[in-house]
Amino acid sequence: MPQQSEATVNPGPRDRATHTPVTHDPATHDPATHDLVIRRAHVFDGHRALDGLYDIGVDGTEITAVSAEPLRGGTEVDAAGGWVVPGLIDTHVHFYDVHAVTDADSMRAFEERDRPGRLGLFLDHGVTTVKSVGDPTDGILDTRDRIAAGTLRGPRLLATGAGITGREGHPAATIFKGNPWARARWAAEVDGVRHIRDLVHRLADRRVDAIKLLSEGACAHSGGPAYLWRNPAFPDAVELERLPLDVLRAGIEAAHERGLRVTVHTAQQAAAREAVEAGADGLEHGVTVEPLTDDSLLELMRAHDVTYTPTLWVDDAHPDARANLRKVAEAGVRLALGSDTFSGRGLFGANTLEEAELMVAAGLSPAQVLAAGTSGAARACVRPDLGAVAPGKRADLLLLDADPTADIGALRALRMVFLDGGLTVDKR
Known part of the structure; x- marks a missing residue:
């Protein structure tokens, strides 16, 4: 050159x-x-x-x-x-600081003190669009509207609002276990089919850009019926409830009735298959805690036109995450770049670049990763005007x-x- x-x-x-x-x-x-x-x-x-x-x-x-x-x-x-x-698109971020926000006063303090600078960091690193997939609904939609109105400088912001999970599911019973104020705003816990349908329609009425469901959480199967969530930042494993299949399916159907795409947080092959068969449009994380050995799942993802977002920035510690991504890419499944960036680790924007580099380290070509972070991400976000x-x-x-x-x-x-x-x- x-x-x-x-x-x-x-x-x-x-x-x-x-x-x-x-x-x-x-x-x-x-x-x-x-x-x-x-x-x-x-x-x-x-x-x-x-x-x-x-x-x-x-x-x-x-x-x-x-x-x-x-x-x-x-x-x-x-x-x-x-x-x-094209400007980069990060399709998986969590913007509000889950550690600093514990009540209305700390929420206002975050928005006044930290919000402008953290939004600017995305632009400083070439990230011109971000998609929030789990933030307090009121706060993130207000932030989105302020950016769109030009009163707040930042990347184009798309948002799902709170992530929808089962009662005592992730992240309600994990990240927010000791923070009930935030738990009620970041995680929407549902009890049944009617509850999830009503919640999805309320979010649609507020003009969210997509719906985020959490199937089994970031947890590994222990070999028995329980699902356990383990994280080095927490002293004990947390037993979680899975989102029941009928509730998962009802949430996806309600979103599709309102013209909204649904992306589902999974970690295991069984949960990924369940989400795809239920009609999910995308998988967040995908298969991380075990080797992806089910070739029919790859065929199913491709046949259903599902987008796979690997989030290696958080999941690279799992020994199978890179090989699973490589297998998904080789099978021709659609990819989108998403870092799962959150406050307290790394730097907004810089984490997106690290995600791109990790995807190349996993065996994808730079051109494949660039496409995942531009046209592929735009397609996953249903924004044909971008990417x-x-x-x-x-x-x-x-x-x-x-x-x-x-x-x-x-x-x-x-x-x-x-x-x-x-x-x-x-x-x-």
Whole structure:
């Protein structure tokens, strides 16, 4: 790869740092001039690397041209042979601090003191969309709406609200065992079919972006009827109740009635099969605590068009997690990148990059992982406007100094981040 020179930005009529829109007089605006042009870039378009160098034209929030021929822009960025890729999408995060929030006052303190900086960390690492799959419903939906309204700076936020689990299931009886205030808000414990159906419809009424169910929790089967959850941070194993099959199926059916996708937290093959057969659209974690030996499960996932999110950032300690991911990928099952990032370990945004690197370490190619973190993640989130460098897509773009299809570590060589066509991070 030839040595890269610094990008040159030619100021134009749009304030990219503040997302201030520009109003063009139709009588004077040249339609051949784009609001923004990123010039002479290699491109990974969300699926593959394109041959040659391209100019990318952006108008407003949308990509309007990807051209091998030169384009003109009111604002121009000289990529100087760098790489443009879609903004990264992390489909599995937990944003609120489960350790710090124990009552209404600590919740407000977190939102006032910590929320802005932690949202900014995602953007600083090139993560332009995140999906929360288990946060307090009121708080995370308020955060989502503030970002969408432009009163809070952060990545595009999608949210399921509280994760739905069985009575005394994970994480209610594990993470939140000693925190009843948070337990009532982070984990929605259900007692039966009617209860879960009513809860799913209430969440749908609040315009959640998807539904998250927890089947058996992050627990290993002990060889008997009990399911045990073990974590080094907790002194004792916790016996959990599984989400009954009829309740699991009812939750999925209710969500589908409202046009919402359902992703299910599993750890074992039996639970994964149960979720897929019940109609789940995605598996969070998938199979982590044992080797994936059931080839018919792979065929079932592929036949049902299920998305597998491996979350190696938390599950890499399980000796079978990497091999299971490799087997799933080789079988042609759809993949999405999701880190399971949470407060108290690592750094938001940086954890997403580590997830990408762990997926490569598991045996996937950089291009496969890039696709999982862009177009694959967008598909899992039912956001066809995201995850690709192509006309008609949202202008969520990263400009990198090195080739991420050769080395996934190039995601750390981040020069610029564009969100909805606005320059939101500039590291030159």
